[in-house]
Structures are given as C-alpha cells and as structure tokens.
Amino acid sequence: MDFLYELTIAGLISLKEYVALHVITCLIPAFLLAGAMVTFISRETIIYYLGATANKVRSFALASGGSFFVAACSCTVIPVSSGLYYAGAGVGAAFIILWVAPASNILAIVYTGALLGSKMVIVRIISALSMAFVVGFVMSYFFHKEELGRTFSGFVPKGERVIGMLITFLYAKKAIQKEMIKRWLEETWWFVKIILPLLLIGVFIVGVIGKILPQKWVETYLGGTSVFSSWFATVIGQIMYFATMTEAPFVHKMLSLGMGKGPALALLLTGPGMSLPNILAIIKVFGLKKGIVYTLLIMVLGTFVGWFTGNYVF
Numbered sequence: 475m476d477f478l479y480e481l482t483i484a485g486l487i488s489l490k491e492y493v494a495l496h497v498i499t500c501l502i503p504a505f506l507l508a509g510a511m512v513t514f515i516s517r518e519t520i521i522y523y524l525g526a527t528a529n530k531v532r533s534f535a536l537a538s539g540g541s542f543f544v545a546a547c548s549c550t551v552i553p554v555s556s557g558l559y560y561a562g563a564g565v566g567a568a569f570i571i572l573w574v575a576p577a578s579n580i581l582a583i584v585y586t587g588a589l590l591g592s593k594m595v596i597v598r599i600i601s602a603l604s605m606a607f608v609v610g611f612v613m614s615y616f617f618h619k620e621e622l623g624r625t626f627s628g629f630v631p632k633g634e635r636v637i638g639m640l641i642t643f644l645y646a647k648k649a650i651q652k653e654m655i656k657r658w659l660e661e662t663w664w665f666v667k668i669i670l671p672l673l674l675i676g677v678f679i680v681g682v683i684g685k686i687l688p689q690k691w692v693e694t695y696l697g698g699t700s701v702f703s704s705w706f707a708t709v710i711g712q713i714m715y716f717a718t719m720t721e722a723p724f725v726h727k728m729l730s731l732g733m734g735k736g737p738a739l740a741l742l743l744t745g746p747g748m749s750l751p752n753i754l755a756i757i758k759v760f761g762l763k764k765g766i767v768y769t770l771l772i773m774v775l776g777t778f779v780g781w782f783t784g785n786y787v788f
Contacts, residue, residue, distance in 0.1 A: 481682045488681025488715075489674060506662050510557075513658040526564035526614070526621035534610040537567040538603055541574035547716070548752035551575040556759045565617050565760075566610035569768055572756070573609050577747030578602030586722045586742065594735070597783055598742055605743070605775045609768070616767055679750055696733045696741075704780025707737035708773055711744025712753070721745035736784015740776045748772055 524533050544554065551572055559568035576582075578599055587595040614621065695706050716724065724745070725738045748769070757765035 481685055484685035485678040485681040489678045493674075506658075510658055510662075513654060513661050524558065524563035524567040526566075526618075528564065528567075530566065530611065530614065533564065533567050534570055534607050537563075537570040537610070538574050538606045541571045541606075542578060543580055544571070544575040547746055548576045548749045549715070549755065552752065552755050552759060559760070564614060565621055565764065566614035568760075569613045569764075570606045570610045572768075573747055573772070574602055574606045577605075577743050582722065582746060589722045589726045590729075590738075593788075594739070594742075597739060597787055601739065601779045601783070602743060602747075605772075605779065608775060609771060612771055613764070613768065617764065675751070675754070693728070693731045693733065696728065696737045698734050699736050699781065699784035701777060701781045703734055703737045704740045704784065705773070705777040707733075707740040707780055708744050708776035711741045711776065712748045712769065712773065713750050714745065715749040715751060716745040734784050735788040736780040736782075739783050739788075740780030743779065744772060744776045 523536055544551065554575070555568050555572040558571065559565065583595055583599060586598060696703055696710075711721075721742055725733070725742055728741075729735070729738055753765060753769055756768060760768075
C-alpha cells in the first residue's frame with residue numbers, strides 16, 4: 475500500500491508541475507492559436523503551400539523552417555499541428571511541425587549549445603531536419619489515398635505568454651466580428667476537449683514511470699555506441715515527458731555519468747519531440763494508424779541517428 479501511495483503521489487506531483495508550468499503559459503495559447511488557424515487562415519492558402527497536392531520539397535521545407543521558430547514541447551505543439559491539419563495542411567507537413575517544433579526549436583538549440591557545445595548543436599539541427607523530411611515523405615506515402623480524399627472532398631472539421639494571449643484577445647474583440655470570435659472559441663474548445671484529458675492522464679503516468687525506473691539501471695544501458703543503447707535512449711525519450719529546454723540539463727547530467735554521445739543525441743531529439751502524453755493525444759487527434767506509424771518511424775530514425783553519430787560523428 476505504501477508503494478502504491480508513493481506512485482500515486484509521484485503521478486500527482488508530475489501533474490501538478492505540468493499544470494502549473496504549462497497549461498496557462500503554453501497550452502492555452504496553443505489551443506487559441508489552433509482555433510485561430512481553423513477560423514481565420516484561408517484554407518485555400520494552407521492547401522496551396524502545405525496541402526497533400528503541394529510540391530513536397532517546398533511544403534516540407536516551409537513546415538521545417540517555420541517550426542524552428544516555434545518553441546513548444548511535445549504536448550503543446552499538438553494543437554498547432556492539428557490546427558493546420560484540420561485547416562487543410564497535408565499529413566506530411568503536419569507531422570513535420572509535430573516533430574521539429576519540440577525537437578529542434580531555436581530556444582532549445584541555443585540552450586543545448588550553452589550546455590553541450592556547438593558540435594552537439596550542429597548535429598542536433600542536421601539530424602532533426604533530416605528526420606523531418608523522412609517523416610514527411612513516409613507519412614505522405616502511407617496515407618496518400620486518404621489525403622487525396624480529404625483534400626478533394628472539401629473536408630472541414632467539427633469544429634508564449636499570458637500577456638501576449640491577453641493582447642491577442644483584446645485586439646480580436648475590438649477588430650473582429652463577434653460571430654468570428656464565437657467560431658474561434660468554438661474551434662478552440664473542440665481542441666481542448668479532445669486533447670487536454672489525454673495529456674493530463676499521460677503526464678500522470680509519466681510521473682509514475684519516473685518513480686519506478688531505477689536510475690543506475692538506465693545509466694548502465696545508455697553507455698557506449700551500440701544500437702541497443704541508442705534504441706533504449708529513444709524509447710526513454712518517447713515515453714518520458716520533457717518540457718522544451720529541460721532535456722539539455724538532463725542529458726548533460728547523464729553524460730557526466732557515462733552516457734554515450736550517440737544515445738545522448740537520440741534522447742535530445744526524442745525527449746522533447748515525443749512523450750507518452752504526446753503519443754496518446756496524436757492517436758486521439760490523427761487516428762490510431764497515423765499514431766502507430768509515426769511512433770515506430772521515430773523509434774527507428776532515433777535509433778539509427780544515435781548509432782550513426784555515436785560511431786562516425788562524435
């Protein structure tokens with residue numbers, strides 16, 4: 475009973491920290507942004523630049539480059555990515571945004587350089603962008619027929635800071651018709667009720683996992699440059715929740731305890747780029763098949779990047 479109590483407390487602490495640090499300052503603005511994308515951005519424009527029939531290289535380059543300036547963690551980026559997807563963006567571009575924004579945004583890159591050095595930063599950027607294009611092409615390939623049907627059927631969904639959110643709201647209230655504001659809030663609420671419950675459940679589970687996972691065991695299996703160590707780092711990154719920029723100090727500590735640089739890169743990429751709450755929410759928003767393909771794809775790519783850079787770059 476005592477152990478069960480400790481696990482429950484660990485989950486609640488994780489949930490408390492997430493709500494305190496992310497819901498108001500990150501998640502609510504992200505939901506509002508997602509609703510605004512569906513409401514105010516021309517669907518034709520999104521389809522032209524990021525849609526399933528758009529030029530893949532141009533579309534993926536725009537999605538990757540734009541995501542570099544979106545400082546979001548694996549959970550708060552979901553409303554942004556799904557907002558574009560439901561507004562008409564192709565699945566490839568949507569999942570690139572889902573990947574790059576948390577895995578390689580400018581704030582995380584600067585902080586990584588300060589802690590881990592310029593070489594790790596360069597390799598992280600190149601790896602994240604390379605993985606992004608692979609993700610875009612693979613997701614587009616697997617769901618090509620579905621994308622074409624969604625594009626041509628006229629599909630329409632049912633529909634970083636508090637100060638910035640307040641200014642946006644006040645401007646919108648003054649400058650935009652009330653009917654449009656009502657639609658904006660309705661679309662925002664749709665994203666909230668679909669995504670938020672799963673995020674909170676996932677964060678609780680992550681807290682429990684963090685309590686029962688022995689640190690020394692992790693340190694033992696993350697050393698060296700083997701395929702297994704990179705795979706293990708990738709799996710940990712996919713399960714545990716790291717807010718953007720928190721992955722760098724964690725990896726810095728693990729390196730001092732003997733973690734290999736290849737597995738360290740794999741964790742730097744997948745730690746902020748994915749998480750158990752993120753995976754659950756992706757499955758809910760984009761569907762089970764897309765969630766499974768994306769999760770397995772990142773696992774394979776993260777393992778390969780960690781192994782390759784550990785043996786041939788670092």
